Each structure stands twice: as C-alpha cells, then as structure tokens.
Amino acid sequence: xxxxxxxxxxxxxxxxxxxxxxxxxxxxxxxxxxxxxxxxxxxxxxxxxxxxxxxxxxxxxxxxxxxxxxxxxxxxxxxxxxxxxxxxxxxxxxxxxxxxxxxxxxxxxxxxxxxxxxxxxxxxxxxxxxxxxxxxxxxxxxxxxxxxxxxxxxxxxxxxxxxxxxxxxxxxxxxxxxxxxxxxxxxxxxxxxxxxxxxxxxxxxxxxxxxxxxxxxxxxxxxxxxxxxxxxxxxxxxxxxxxxxxxxxxxxxxxxxxxxxxxxxxxxxxxxxxxxxxxxxxxxxxxxxxxxxxxxxxxxxxxxxxxxxxxxxxxxxxxxxxxxxxxxxxxxxxxxxxxxxxxxxxxxxxxxxxxxxxxxxxxxxxxxxxxxxxxxxxxxxxxxxxxxxxxxxxxxxxxxxxxxxxxxxxxxxxxxxxxxxxxxxxxxxxxxxxxxxxxxxxxxxxxxxxxxxxxxxxxxxxxxxxxxxxxxxxxxxxxxxxxxxxxxxxxxxxxxxxxxxxxxxxxxxxxxxxxxxxxxxxxxxxxxxxxxxxxxxxxxxxxxxxxxx
Amino acid sequence: xxxxxxxxxxxxxxxxxxxxxxxxxxxxxxxxxxxxxxxxxxxxxxxxxxxxxxxxxxxxxxxxxxxxxxxxxxxxxxxxxxxxxxxxxxxxxxxxxxxxxxxxxxxxxxxxxxxxxxxxxxxxxxxxxxxxxxxxxxxxxxxxxxxxxxxxxxxxxxxxxxxxxxxxxxxxxxxxxxxxxxxxxxxxxxxxxxxxxxxxxxxxxxxxxxxxxxxxxxxxxxxxxxxxxxx
Numbered sequence: 001x002x003x004x005x006x007x008x009x010x011x012x013x014x015x016x017x018x019x020x021x022x023x024x025x026x027x028x029x030x031x032x033x034x035x036x037x038x039x040x041x042x043x044x045x046x047x048x049x050x051x052x053x054x055x056x057x058x059x060x061x062x063x064x065x066x067x068x069x070x071x072x073x074x075x076x077x078x079x080x081x082x083x084x085x086x087x088x089x090x091x092x093x094x095x096x097x098x099x100x101x102x103x104x105x106x107x108x109x110x111x112x113x114x115x116x117x118x119x120x121x122x123x124x125x126x127x128x129x130x131x132x133x134x135x136x137x138x139x140x141x142x143x144x145x146x147x148x149x150x151x152x153x154x155x156x157x158x159x160x161x162x163x164x165x166x167x168x169x170x171x172x173x174x175x176x177x178x179x180x181x182x183x184x185x186x187x188x189x190x191x192x193x194x195x196x197x198x199x200x201x202x203x204x205x206x207x208x209x210x211x212x213x214x215x216x217x218x219x220x221x222x223x224x225x226x227x228x229x230x231x232x233x234x235x236x237x238x239x240x241x242x243x244x245x246x247x248x249x250x251x252x253x254x255x256x257x258x259x260x261x262x263x264x265x266x267x268x269x270x271x272x273x274x275x276x277x278x279x280x281x282x283x284x285x286x287x288x289x290x291x292x293x294x295x296x297x298x299x300x301x302x303x304x305x306x307x308x309x310x311x312x313x314x315x316x317x318x319x320x321x322x323x324x325x326x327x328x329x330x331x332x333x334x335x336x337x338x339x340x341x342x343x344x345x346x347x348x349x350x351x352x353x354x355x356x357x358x359x360x361x362x363x364x365x366x367x368x369x370x371x372x373x374x375x376x377x378x379x380x381x382x383x384x385x386x387x388x389x390x391x392x393x394x395x396x397x398x399x400x401x402x403x404x405x406x407x408x409x410x411x412x413x414x415x416x417x418x419x420x421x422x423x424x425x426x427x428x429x430x431x432x433x434x435x436x437x438x439x440x441x442x443x444x445x446x447x448x449x450x451x452x453x454x455x456x457x458x459x460x461x462x463x464x465x466x467x468x469x470x471x472x473x474x475x476x477x478x479x480x481x482x483x484x485x486x487x488x489x490x491x492x493x494x495x496x497x498x499x500x501x502x503x504x505x506x507x508x509x510x511x512x513x514x515x516x517x518x519x520x521x522x523x524x525x526x527x528x529x530x531x532x533x534x535x536x537x538x539x540x541x542x543x544x545x546x547x548x549x
Numbered sequence: 550x551x552x553x554x555x556x557x558x559x560x561x562x563x564x565x566x567x568x569x570x571x572x573x574x575x576x577x578x579x580x581x582x583x584x585x586x587x588x589x590x591x592x593x594x595x596x597x598x599x600x601x602x603x604x605x606x607x608x609x610x611x612x613x614x615x616x617x618x619x620x621x622x623x624x625x626x627x628x629x630x631x632x633x634x635x636x637x638x639x640x641x642x643x644x645x646x647x648x649x650x651x652x653x654x655x656x657x658x659x660x661x662x663x664x665x666x667x668x669x670x671x672x673x674x675x676x677x678x679x680x681x682x683x684x685x686x687x688x689x690x691x692x693x694x695x696x697x698x699x700x701x702x703x704x705x706x707x708x709x710x711x712x713x714x715x716x717x718x719x720x721x722x723x724x725x726x727x728x729x730x731x732x733x734x735x736x737x738x739x740x741x742x743x744x745x746x747x748x749x750x751x752x753x754x755x756x757x758x759x760x761x762x763x764x765x766x767x768x769x770x771x772x773x774x775x776x777x778x779x780x
Contacts, residue, residue: 020653028641113637114695117604118654119627260621261607296567 021115021125059151068155076155077231081217081224082210088174088220089206093199095178099185100192101292102262105129105255106270112263123256130183130252138175145171149227162230169241170227176244177223183251186258266292282449282477283376286369293330301325302332316395320374320402327370335370338363339414342438346488347418350430350495357492361485364438367410368446368484371403375447379454393527396451400443400523408439426498433508434490440519441487444526448480451526483522486515554581554616556628556703556734557602562611564597564757571597572757574611579736579750581616581702584729586745587738588768589754595738596634598754599705602736603631615703627655630701634708634738636692640681644672644691647680648698655699666694669720685712693717697724704728706737710744722747742772 068076098104105126107116116122149167153160185195206218225237273288303325305311311318327335342363348356375396415435419427494508525532557579564572572594579585587595600606602613604620615625638647648663667676670690675683680691689712696704706725710718722744729735737748745751751768753761761771 024650024653028639108639110637110639113605113631113633114651114654117626117629117631118651119623120654121623259607260605264605294567299568 021120025128056147059147066155067157073156073231076152077228080152080228081221082206084170084224084227085206085218085220086203086210088177088223089199089203089218091174091178092181092220093196093203095180095182096185096192096195096199099182099187099251100196102259102266103186104179104182105133105186105258105263107263107267109264109267112260112267116260116263121256122258123253126255126258127252130255134176134179134248134252137179138172141175142168142172145169145174145227152227156231158230166227166229169229170223173226173240173244174223176248177220177240180244180247180249180251183255184247187251187254188257188259189250189254265294281453282369283380283453286376287380295328295330297323297326298328299326302327314398314401316398317402320399323374323377324371324402324406331370335367335410336413338367338370339410340417342367343411343414343418346415346434346438346491347421349488349491350427352495354492357488358485360488362481364407364411364442364487365445365481365484367407368403368442368444369449371406371410371443372399372446372450374402375399376450379450392454393530396447396526396529397523400447400526403446404439404443407442408435411435411439411442426504429504430491430494430508433494433505433512434488437490437512437515437519438487440516442484444519444522445480445483445487447526448483448522449476451529452476452480483518486518489515555579556581556583556616557614557736558617559598559602559613560611562598562601562613563609564594564601564606565609570757572601572754573759575759577752577759577762579703579734581734582729582732583750584725584735584748585737585750585752586748586765586768587736587752587754588740588745588771589738592756593754594757595754596707597757599631599707599736599738603629603633603705605631605633628701629703629705630696630699632692632696632704632706632709634711636680636685636688638680638688638691638695640679643677643679644694645676647691647695651695652698663694663698666697666724669723670694671716671720686714686717689713690717690720693721693724697728701728702733704733704735706735708739709737710739710741742769745769 095104107129115125146164146168148171149163149165150160152167153163156163181195181199184190185192202218202220205215206220209215209217209221219240222234222237222240225232225234226240229237269288269292273285273292301322303321306314306318306321342360345356345360345363349360378395378399412435415431419431490508490512493511494504497504497507555578557577559575559577561574561576562572563570563574575598587598589595597606601608602615602620604625613620615628618624618628620629639650642650644667645663648666649658652658652663667673670693672687672690672694675687680688683691689709693709696706704725709721713721725735725737726747735748737744739745745765745768748765751761751763751765752759753768753771755771761768
C-alpha cells in the first residue's frame, strides 16, 4: 500500500514549477470552451449589443445635435475637465475601497483554497487574471470613452474621428487609474488608511475646484483634458497616460501580497452579488454589499431605549428604533452623505440644472432603503411576522413610521446644510415646502422595493402572464426610484414661481399635496396589498390557495 | 523529522471581529508527530484558530508559524495541508483531476497514492465524476482525498466527520493515524466525543479562551451532556 506522502524535510521551500499551473489552467480553459453553450453566448452578445445600441441612441437623442455657438463651445471645453476630474476622483476612491476589500480580482473559491495555499508564487499565478482584467476593463472603458467623445462631437463643429479617439484615450486612462489604484490598495504595499485618505482628499480637491473659482484643478482634470484635446490641447495632460500605466504595473507587481481572508470573503460574495444583480433582486444586492463591506450591527445602540410605556403602546416603532440604533458608523455616514448629495443636487436643480433631480431622487431612495431595514428584516424572516396577531399589511404600514422619522431627520440636517451654504429666505421657504413630500416619497418608494419582494397571500395569476411580466419587471425596478424623484417635483414648481417672481409657498404646497397623496396611496397599497391580490385572483377565477394569510 | 522539533507554534495569537473576541490571545506549541484534538462548543474559536494556522484568516494580534516559517510563506504552505469544514472543490474537475491538479501544485503527482486514497475512501466508481454532482458525504470524501494526496508534515482538519458514512469515518481515522505514524503533526477540531481517545493531546477552547490543555482523555469533562450522548 503506498504511503501517504509526507514532506518530512525542513528545507521545504521548493516551488512547484509555474508551468504546472499554466498547463493545468490551459486544460481547464479547453474544457470550459468545449462545454460552453455557444448558442446562449451568441444570444447574450446579441442582447448586449442591442442594449448598447438602444443606450447610444437614447443618449444621442438626449444630447441632441444642435451645434453650440463659439462661446458655448469654449465654456464646455473649459468646464468639462473639472467635472470629469470629480468623476475620476470619485471612481478612483471607489477603486481604492474595492482594493481594500480584497478586489479587484475575484477568483474562484477553489482557486483561493488550492492555488493560493499551494507552495507557488502568488504573484505569478495572479498576474494572468490581473492582465485579463486590465484588458477587459481598459478596453471596455476605451469603447465607452469613444462613444462619449462622439456624443461631445454632436454639439461641436469639426470631424468626429479625433473626438472618438480622444474619448477612447481618456476612458482607457481613467479605467487604468481606477484599476491601478485598486491593485495597489489590494497589494497592501501602502497602508490602506493612507491611500483612502489621499483618495478622498483628491475627491474634495476636485469638488472644490469645480465649485469654487480660483482653486487650481486637481490632477484628475488631466483625464478631462485628454477628452477635449481636439478642441484645446494641453501637453501636460499626456502625463496621465504613463502615470496610469505605472500605477497598474505597480499594483500588478505587488498583487501577490493580497489578503487571503479578504479574497475568500470577496470570492464567496461576488458570485452571489452578480447573480442577485441578474435577478434584479435589490434586497439581496443590499445585503451582499453589506457583507462585502463587513458591515455588522453594533452591539450597543446609538439611541436610548424608548420608555417602557411608549414601547408597550408602539412595539413596532420601538423595534424599528432599536434596529436603527444599531447602525454601524459606516451606515450612519453613508446615509448622511446620501442626504447631503440629495440636498446639494436639489440646490443644483434650484439653480437651473434640472437633470440633477434624478440624482436627488436616487439619493433619497437609497436613504429610504437603509432606513427601511427593519421592515426588510421582517420580510427576510417571514415566519416571525406571520406568527403575530396583526395582519401583515397593518404591520408593514406601522413599519413605515420609524423610517419616516429617520429620513425626516436626515433630510432636515442635509437640507439645513445645503441652504446654509448660501442662506436666503427663499431657500428656507423651499426647504419647508418640499421636505415633507421628499421624505414621504423616499420612504414609500423604497417600501415598494422592499415589500415587492414579499410573496402575496394570493397567487399572482393575472400578473404572471408573459405579456404582463416584462412591463411589471420594469415597473418593479424603475417605479420605486421614480417615486422618490417625484418627491422633488414641488421644487421645480418653486423654482418656476421664483422665476416668475410670485410667492413660492402657495404653488409649491399646491403641488406638494398630490405628491403627498401619492405617498399615502403607496402606504395604502402596502396595507391592502394582500387584499388587492386576493381580489385579482378571485376575479380571474384562480384559487386563493397558497401564500400566507 | 525530529519529534523535538516544533511543528506549530502560536504566540499571543488573537482574532477580533468588530467588538467580538473570536479568539483571545493564545499561546500553543505542537511538536512534530503529535496529534491534537481541539474541542469546544460552537463559537468557541476552534475554526478561527485553524483558519489562522491555515493562512486563510489574518490574526488581529500575535504570530503563528509552521516549522518556524510564517503561515503565509511558501515553505509553510508546502508543509501544511488544510481540510476545511466545508468541501471547497472545482465544479469543472473530476475527482481524478482534482487530485492530479493539487498534487502537481505541490510538486509531483503520484498516481499510485491517488488511486490508493480513492480506493480507501470508496470513491473508485466515482473517480472520473464531477464532485459538483455529489452528495455532501461524497464531496467530503473528495475533499479528504485532496487534503491527503500531496506531501505535508502538518495537517489541519476542521470537523472532518460531518456527513461521512461509517466506512468514510473509519477511513478518515485510519488516514489520520497513519499520518501521525509517519511523523506528521495533526490538529483536528471536532464535536465528536467518540474519536477523542484516538488523539494524544486535547485542547479545549471556550468563548475564544484556552481553558484546558492536557491528555486527550481528560477533555471529556468539558464536553456537554448532549455531545457525550451523540458520541
């Protein structure tokens, strides 16, 4: 009987030949190619291309093709690099964050356990996946950048080719900077906290340069300078290209130092996260993202317990505040930052940049999702609420109160900061008039997402028809954030009233009323959702069996 | 390898998750050729300790070494074999290909050793099948074969008997005994009282703290009544 192989010598630092790893990987790839469903792949290519085409046509229509006059063109070329610098700084900071969480490479779990724990050079085996990632991301960004360049060209005179080329170069450079930052952070050669601090300082610098005249542009403006090269060449911007390449090379050389613990966690979660995204499962995405960030509830609450008498009368509110009180600091900061983004985007809308209403709505929707965690917990653990004496619709509505208080506080704080930056009596009036509709639509918009994941007490016969399923899916994804965006419509009315130099409050409150009514109608839907589905099932003649009562 | 040599050494090793101490600062030495059973209730820190020795968890404080080498070094990876509590296997490789792959990563592939392991674990009929289509027990047997198919002098095992049938359990115990006979150090975490006597030394963890370190037979008093019944 052969003996179990034991390496009983102490001079054990023998490295398995790299060729073994390469040969085995090649064999696996051959097998994967042999087993691939080419029909499905072709279908995915077709649907992706179709989606990309629709997006390009949509964006092209949005940008329009009216030529800018020379003054407008000069202003665009002047301002674009500063705003691209903001975008660049933010995505690079996110890249650093990804690297500190074990990114950007997501390996297979067995590769982590068998390959990275084997006596082989980790840097050697990881460089190939890194190279694939660089080619994929930089190539993809070059295509997107080229499209962005062609969109800019729609509004400017001159041939398109230089704009497509400069856009491609700018996109590829930005992607390389992001990837390089993530790889350097992942390799742990430079302390993560230092990298994070530098990254967010650059974000602050870029934002300040974009908002305040006289502050020099941040280094990321070089990426924007590359984009506008056909109109205004800035030779120093070319330095961004070797800087990006150097960052990627530095990160790739140090990738062997990645944390195995983080790699295991990332590997386990990223696959689930991708699956949840393909299933349009917002709740699963939220939960997995929190796990990826190691976001755990605190043991001690930030908020004192409710007095016994009040807790007895309002147990759901007490439960919700207990949950919110255990938010980790990271979530508190995230919610406050999202609130500030919403408030400053609203300020931008007030100043005339109407599309920022989408940013404001999405930010409040995210605040609402975080605030509705207690309700989401009830839905994640259905056996608990269904064993309670209250009807679950009634429970759901009760669960909206606590989050409404939280979102109101966040909105008040953020709104006060945004108005306080350049205070005016009009600003305070607008804040007072729009805060309530914004808060209610943020909470109820998020509630649609959260409650929508809950199975109904009656079968969805009428709504499960194929011709209904597509629009229903679209509604499920787009309607909740749209509700949050609708919350800012009174702001547009206030702006219009200010432009007409008429008192703001009257018309703003008049429009706020139907917006608040919409939020109340959604709360009513949450309360009577089961009854609605039961009625639909009965009217279509379906059995009311299934689901919980 | 001399039995005086220290195979596993741990100094002030600790692990915290947020404000929870998964493992309080711990000192431990395991000489070459010794078999150690780690005992403790759920959450006592057994898997955390093994994970840090295996190099898949990073200590909050302290150090761990395998034959004097840091657990992350190539030398330590060559010495150490790690069998986690959940089998980690490729979806696209058969049992045979798993054994070939892993043994080649660790030097060379000895087909005779692989064939013998597969026979002892009762996987002969499934040698060319994909473990992704196996039951939990068969996946566990495959993971055991993968852990034993390559050279090692330190074996770390977390709950190896979960899901195994009687034959698999018996094969696993034989493989562990054989490894010790051949001079390897073996550290096994288990809840199974019936196997404790098979080891020389018993270490008990409670809420992340080492509360007992002595002959394996002496750890029975630390097991709960339920654990003893299940044995």
